[in-house]
Amino acid sequence: MRLSNIQIPRGTQDILPGVVEKWQFIEKKAKEICGKFQYKEIRTPIFEQTELFQRSVGDTTDIVQKEMYTFEDRGGRSLTLRPEGTAAVVRSYAENKMYGQAVQPVKLYYFGPMFRYERPQAGRYRQFVQFGIEAIGSDDPSIDAEVISLAMELYRELGLKKLRLVINSLGDSSSRKAHRDALIAHFKPSIGEFCGDCQQRLETNPLRILDCKKDRDHELMKTAPSILDYLNDESRSYFEKVKKHLTDMQIDFVVDPTLVRGLDYYNHTAFEIMSEAEGFGAITTLCGGGRYNGLVQDVGGPDQPGIGFALSIERLLSALDAEGVELPHEEAVDCYIIALGDEAMDYSMPLLQQLRREGFSAEKDYMGRKMKAQFKAAERLHAQHVLIIGEDELEKGLAVIKDLQTGEQKDVPLENIVSFLKREG
Numbered sequence: 020m021r022l023s024n025i026q027i028p029r030g031t032q033d034i035l036p037g038v039v040e041k042w043q044f045i046e047k048k049a050k051e052i053c054g055k056f057q058y059k060e061i062r063t064p065i066f067e068q069t070e071l072f073q074r075s076v077g078d079t080t081d082i083v084q085k086e087m088y089t090f091e092d093r094g095g096r097s098l099t100l101r102p103e104g105t106a107a108v109v110r111s112y113a114e115n116k117m118y119g120q121a122v123q124p125v126k127l128y129y130f131g132p133m134f135r136y137e138r139p140q141a142g143r144y145r146q147f148v149q150f151g152i153e154a155i156g157s158d159d160p161s162i163d164a165e166v167i168s169l170a171m172e173l174y175r176e177l178g179l180k181k182l183r184l185v186i187n188s189l190g191d192s193s194s195r196k197a198h199r200d201a202l203i204a205h206f207k208p209s210i211g212e213f214c215g216d217c218q219q220r221l222e223t224n225p226l227r228i229l230d231c232k233k234d235r236d237h238e239l240m241k242t243a244p245s246i247l248d249y250l251n252d253e254s255r256s257y258f259e260k261v262k263k264h265l266t267d268m269q270i271d272f273v274v275d276p277t278l279v280r281g282l283d284y285y286n287h288t289a290f291e292i293m294s295e296a297e298g299f300g301a302i303t304t305l306c307g308g309g310r311y312n313g314l315v316q317d318v319g320g321p322d323q324p325g326i327g328f329a330l331s332i333e334r335l336l337s338a339l340d341a342e343g344v345e346l347p348h349e350e351a352v353d354c355y356i357i358a359l360g361d362e363a364m365d366y367s368m369p370l371l372q373q374l375r376r377e378g379f380s381a382e383k384d385y386m387g388r389k390m391k392a393q394f395k396a397a398e399r400l401h402a403q404h405v406l407i408i409g410e411d412e413l414e415k416g417l418a419v420i421k422d423l424q425t426g427e428q429k430d431v432p433l434e435n436i437v438s439f440l441k442r443e444g
């Protein structure tokens with residue numbers, strides 16, 4: 020009996036050669052920018068104790084309630100594939116006592132797969148890769164502006180132009196409390212007209228009602244109390260300073276008081292970067308982040324403030340596609356060896372080794388092809404030079420080197436191959 024074909028799990032994707040180069044290019048760019056901004060890489064486990072996400076992302080959020088890949092290990096512990104990166108970074112910060120490090124604030128970045136059991140659609144996967152940064156230990160508004168500017172800088176350097184930065188302030192805990200009470204008073208009398216989720220949210224987390232997709236057109240949504248009217252003086256002045264820094268850095272933004280974000284740990288600055296490219300699709304958020312003072316303490320560390328963002332490479336690639344931006348392709352082969360005859364074949368192995376050690380990307384035929392087919396293979400790989408060695412050439416101690424761009428061809432003594440290729444560049 021033949022088993023039915025096994026397919027890739029829903030909401031995941033294989034990243035194949037030809038596309039993976041784009042991922043590598045983006046990673047390289049992001050790492051370069053992090054270097055300039057002095058963010059250091061951190062790598063944390065793919066799974067964490069489930070409780071970490073319940074406490075940080077929040078028990079009442081969609082992520083924790085509906086989207087986590089949670090399992091029990093053989094020792095009976097509840098573990099969860101990370102749905103996002105911030106919780107783990109903050110856990111690691113507390114556990115490794117990074118608040119005691121000499122260099123403060125602690126500036127970290129990460130790259131890696133995240134897992135959410137969502138309904139797969141364009142731009143929404145069950146496994147996706149986030150690039151994110153976290154700056155922990157400072158509550159100076161300039162670090163908020165720096166974090167936002169790093170994301171904008173990455174997009175700018177990659178060539179994206181049609182972006183919209185949306186910011187909001189969620190205020191400190193007393194502002195949030197005042198706003199929460201106002202939201203409850205606003206929605207309570209008519210909560211029966213809202214979906215079941217919203218009815219639950221009224222008591223647990225009324226701010227999330229503003230983010231409901233089902234009830235977004237309800238009349239009461241438009242008239243809901245704005246957080247900006249409930250910010251106390253300190254929160255308002257903090258927000259003003261963040262905006263001033265952004266303006267001084269010539270980073271355009273719009274303030275949207277309905278931006279609430281889908282995770283519970285935020286306060287003060289919250290932001291998202293959207294793509295405005297035509298044909299980008301329904302989900303336009305490329306990047307999301309914000310401040311999370313209090314989170315370090317929630318996961319067992321001291322009271323240290325923090326701010327960060329995350330963006331997915333999948334959505335970044337869609338935005339590049341939508342704007343027609345081509346990333347440079349750096350994979351061309353410097354030298355393709357065409358060997359004819361057994362002796363030349365044998366000779367080509369140590370030669371390949373030497374070329375590669377000298378820093379060239381070098382390739383040869385492994386399929387027993389005829390000369391013409393080997394030329395074709397070299398062209399397909401966009402080889403810069405082909406190096407032809409046959410019995411005759413070996414006897415004379417020569418190789419023929421042909422530049423595939425100019426068509427120029429030269430006899431080069433075998434011992435001069437490396438220096439010749441180096442001169443040719």
Ligand code: HAM
Binds near residue numbers: 103
């Ligand atoms: P988030 O808004 O849940 O925030 O996700 C950040 C970004 O991850 C989104 O803007 C989007 O680019 C991408 N993303 C989220 N879900 C998916 C998906 N299913 N498929 C593809 N891409 C997706 C966070 O994760 C926070 N940890 C961000 C943060 C860092 N806040 C402070 N520091």
